[in-house]
Amino acid sequence: MYIQAGARTDLGRVRKNNEDCYSVDDGLQLYVLSDGMGGEAHGEVASQLAVQTVLTHCRQGANSRSTPLFGEASPDVSERTNRLASAIRLANRKVFETASADADHKGMGATVAGVWVDGQKMCVAHVGDSRVYLLRAGTLEQITADHSLVAEKVRVGILTPQEADASEMQSVLTRAVGTSPGVEVDTDEQMLFVGDTVLLCSDGLTRMATDPEIASTLLTSSSSQEAADRLVDIANDGGGVDNISVIVLRVLEKSEGLLDRLKIWKKYSG
């Protein structure tokens, strides 16, 4: 199997600057998305620094497995997932230090959602309310739990999902990268199958589009890029009140290219 990635970020219709940032590394099969905050262009400093730090640390880890982890490894997840979580903790430290060093940048922070595909396994780590969804057999499942006040209230049964959707407290995060010296990173792992679609997105999409709209868009698009473009359009049609970023990953059957066939031929022709 292989991953076909499509991605797009958009200003939306209300904001004056785009504080979202994403990165697609097809070679490493590493996909990172971040939604910055802090106002007056500092949100974008935070999100870019976060994405860059995650990327650099994961690349180093992939090149040399002895690259030390930042923070404690969890026995619950694989080495790859631990590396991704370590990268987000490091990003937290870097954003926090930058924010503390410069009065202009005080208070900036970012969400980070990262997906790293390792063979058939998908490693997931996140902080904040940017989400990762998995669409499998027609069913869309959010596999990250938002670190927002309303989502935490829903989880403990104080708010209904309907009330959460209507709440004016939606922008209140309970965890973010860069706002305190340390951060707890949530991790998850899933096996991927041909036909699956994975979506990473900022809240600019999920506030404007319902899960059924997202699912049907992913199901009816002919490529990952088309799906990403259409999701951004839906969010803008719905009002586009925030920056919108999406990364769509489709898990496709690996077709044997010419090189593979040559290798097989060489192997059997001795």
Next chain:
Amino acid sequence: MSRLLLKFEKTNLKEVPLGSQPVTIGRAPDNDIQIDNLAVSNYHARVYVEAGSLVVEDLNSLNGSFLNDMRVERAMLKDGDSITIGKHEILVDQIHDATAPAQEMRKAPAPRVNETMILDTEQRRKLLDAAAAAGERSQLAPERLRVPTLTVIGGRTDQKEYRVSGKMTVIGHSKMATVRLRGWFTPDVAAQINKHDDGYYLGRGDRIPKINGASIAGPTKLNDGDTIEVGRVRLHFTFRD
């Protein structure tokens, strides 16, 4: 059950329950809510449920329909909204029921605090504690302190018993599977168990597993004592002390 209350100068005139059929409002006698006033068109407006949300739609009336004093052609309604038609008022009384799943509701752009903000840990704890004290907190399941275990009760596997630890437990032929299935034609990943904050969820792989004899539709939470079937392998899921 939700209902519409027709009021005129604070007097309740009529109560109409909201069902699957649209409620029509107008001057003609065949409306569900008839308002005999010349300011009201024969077929003035209607209220109906669309994709789980209550909607008011003006039927090109001459004098318009007003939602909370704003003229609307079509608008989503919520509990407590007031629709004004002529000099009459129609109140939306939505009694919370579970029939409208959140996913089906068209999201209105929620009013928002303009900028994203982050609570510090102390604020967060206070807010959640206060909220938890107000509501009931049911998450502290005793299972979390015990070890989930899979006991093989049928089929060919490499062990008779497995501890479920970690975020993901793979059942299949793959080398990375915890529960390794044997035999020809067994898929690499037949099924998987994922640990969430509130428990363990069984999800499909290349096979659709069954819990207590029923095929799962999507990731399904496992309960103490469940029997899992994946192909010919049967496993007993229990929490051990």
